[in-house]
Amino acid sequence: MNDRPPILDVAELRKSFGHLEVLKGVDLQVRPRELVFIIGPSGSGKSTLLRCCNRLEEPTSGSIRVEGMDIMAPGVDINLVRRRIGMVFQSFNLYPHLNVLGNVTLALRKALNKPRAEAEEAGMQALARVGLANKAKAYPNELSGGQQQRVAIARALALEPTIMLFDEPTSALDPELVGSVLAVMREMRESGMTMVVVSHEMRFARSAADRVVFMDQGMILEQGQPEKLFNAPDHARLKQFISSIERH
Amino acid sequence: MDVILQNFLNLKILGEAAPYLWSGFKMTLLLCMVVVPLGVAGGLAVALASTLKSKWLRWPVVAYVDFFRAFPPLVLLIFIAFGLPFLGLDLPAFAAVALAFLLNTSSYYGEIFRAGIESIPRQQFEAARSTGLNAAQTLAWVIVPQATRNVIPDLISNTLEVAKLTSIASVVALPELLYAARQGQALTYNATPIIAAGIIYVACLWPLVRLLSRFEHRQIALH
Ligand SMILES: Nc1ncnc2c1ncn2[C@@H]1O[C@H](COP(=O)(O)OP(=O)(O)O)[C@@H](O)[C@H]1O
Numbered sequence: 001m002n003d004r005p006p007i008l009d010v011a012e013l014r015k016s017f018g019h020l021e022v023l024k025g026v027d028l029q030v031r032p033r034e035l036v037f038i039i040g041p042s043g044s045g046k047s048t049l050l051r052c053c054n055r056l057e058e059p060t061s062g063s064i065r066v067e068g069m070d071i072m073a074p075g076v077d078i079n080l081v082r083r084r085i086g087m088v089f090q091s092f093n094l095y096p097h098l099n100v101l102g103n104v105t106l107a108l109r110k111a112l113n114k115p116r117a118e119a120e121e122a123g124m125q126a127l128a129r130v131g132l133a134n135k136a137k138a139y140p141n142e143l144s145g146g147q148q149q150r151v152a153i154a155r156a157l158a159l160e161p162t163i164m165l166f167d168e169p170t171s172a173l174d175p176e177l178v179g180s181v182l183a184v185m186r187e188m189r190e191s192g193m194t195m196v197v198v199s200h201e202m203r204f205a206r207s208a209a210d211r212v213v214f215m216d217q218g219m220i221l222e223q224g225q226p227e228k229l230f231n232a233p234d235h236a237r238l239k240q241f242i243s244s245i246e247r248h
Numbered sequence: 249m250d251v252i253l254q255n256f257l258n259l260k261i262l263g264e265a266a267p268y269l270w271s272g273f274k275m276t277l278l279l280c281m282v283v284v285p286l287g288v289a290g291g292l293a294v295a296l297a298s299t300l301k302s303k304w305l306r307w308p309v310v311a312y313v314d315f316f317r318a319f320p321p322l323v324l325l326i327f328i329a330f331g332l333p334f335l336g337l338d339l340p341a342f343a344a345v346a347l348a349f350l351l352n353t354s355s356y357y358g359e360i361f362r363a364g365i366e367s368i369p370r371q372q373f374e375a376a377r378s379t380g381l382n383a384a385q386t387l388a389w390v391i392v393p394q395a396t397r398n399v400i401p402d403l404i405s406n407t408l409e410v411a412k413l414t415s416i417a418s419v420v421a422l423p424e425l426l427y428a429a430r431q432g433q434a435l436t437y438n439a440t441p442i443i444a445a446g447i448i449y450v451a452c453l454w455p456l457v458r459l460l461s462r463f464e465h466r467q468i469a470l471h
């Protein structure tokens with residue numbers, strides 16, 4: 001879709017847990033402003049792939065480059081890399097002892113050593129982007145799941161990442177709350193954020209994804225534009241997977 | 249009845265012993281103000297060390313905690329005060345007490361903090377690390393505050409034990425409350441100073457006991 005150098009460049013990535021090989025040589029490139037959707041059966045290694053990209057999991061072999069920098073290289077400052085990569089989890093993982101603004105500004109203040117006022121200004125901007133500026137003083141347990149997930153997105157956005165990774169961001173939400181999170185993600189996409197999204201929200205994938213990647217048993221089996229993948233899949237496994245999802 | 253009052257609640261004796269009791273009380277208070285923070289800080293350090301990934305760093309911490317939880321604090325204090333001088337280490341009484349309490353109570357506080365840290369889901373750690381906070385920052389700003397909040401009742405309960413245990417300092421002649429009461433008793437041939445010391449302990453610790461039971465009730469109500 002564009003030929004600028006990839007922001008995320010994963011090559012021959014392998015990851016084993018003990019004897020279990022979970023990623024069996026994954027190649028994935030994500031270019032600036034691209035929204036890549038990852039689908040696949042449970043246990044196929046989608047979460048592990050995302051978690052390797054900021055080294056929450058340590059890859060067994062292969063290379064990962066973020067904005068051209070080899071993040072596996074010895075001496076690389078992984079904390080610096082992680083600020084460039086926003087991550088959003090299925091279970092939100094907000095800090096329950098801090099209020100919303102505290103959640104969003106913690107890394108700005110403690111990792112980037114920004115003065116409080118500056119951090120809070122950036123935090124309020126991020127909260128405004130997800131439509132929750134009015135909840136800055138609330139605590140996570142006072143928010144709905146959808147609001148919590150938007151705060152988690154704001155927490156990542158406040159660090160001004162160049163790429164955002166989403167691991168099933170709406171799977172833990174009641175159906176009526178899914179839309180508010182997807183709306184925020186759509187806005188992010190429109191403003192040019194590069195995104196990798198693991199999700200089974202097929203309608204969102206059809207309307208927002210540039211590319212869909214199907215993972216199966218630790219490998220990328222097929223990838224392409226959403227219409228192609230959903231309407232005319234090459235592999236029987238993918239066809240089977242899509243019909244199992246769409247039945248729900 | 250009169251005999252009991254004469255020997256146990258004699259106001260005249262109490263008046264005579266009051267200056268001793270007052271200075272003993274101040275010493276006990278000072279002891280608590282030193283050994284409790286020392287034990288809490290030591291315990292936090294022990295708990296953080298036990299979260300280390302390296303087996304070689306963790307193992308000595310486990311050994312330390314196990315040893316000092318099994319070692320009777322009175323024996324420990326007597327050893328430090330009367331045994332170590334044979335090795336050329338002759339600490340003043342207050343320092344001997346502080347050291348014994350540090351070794352003993354940090355292992356208890358350590359176990360409490362460790363339980364608290366282990367009660368925090370791993371996802372909290374991962375969320376913090378994914379925003380670029382390093383391991384120490386994550387512990388300081390995300391894990392330890394939550395862990396501490398989860399174990400406040402246990403911390404209060406242990407602090408109560410520590411406060412009561414400070415009376416063992418009397419065996420090394422540190423003039424704390426119990427020592428002062430014994431002195432008063434010896435001078436007056438009357439048990440009133442001992443009773444008074446007991447009442448002072450109860451009066452000072454009772455608010456903590458109330459606080460603790462409020463926490464415990466709240467926890468039962470939540471379950
Ligand atoms: N920390 C871990 N230790 C051991 N096995 C793991 C660990 N994390 C994931 N796995 C295993 O790796 C496989 C892939 O998991 P995951 O990446 O979570 O898949 P997905 O997100 O596609 O459902 C699963 O079989 C899972 O049990």
Ligand SMILES: [Mg+2]
Nearest residue numbers: 046047048168
């Ligand atoms: Mg997963």
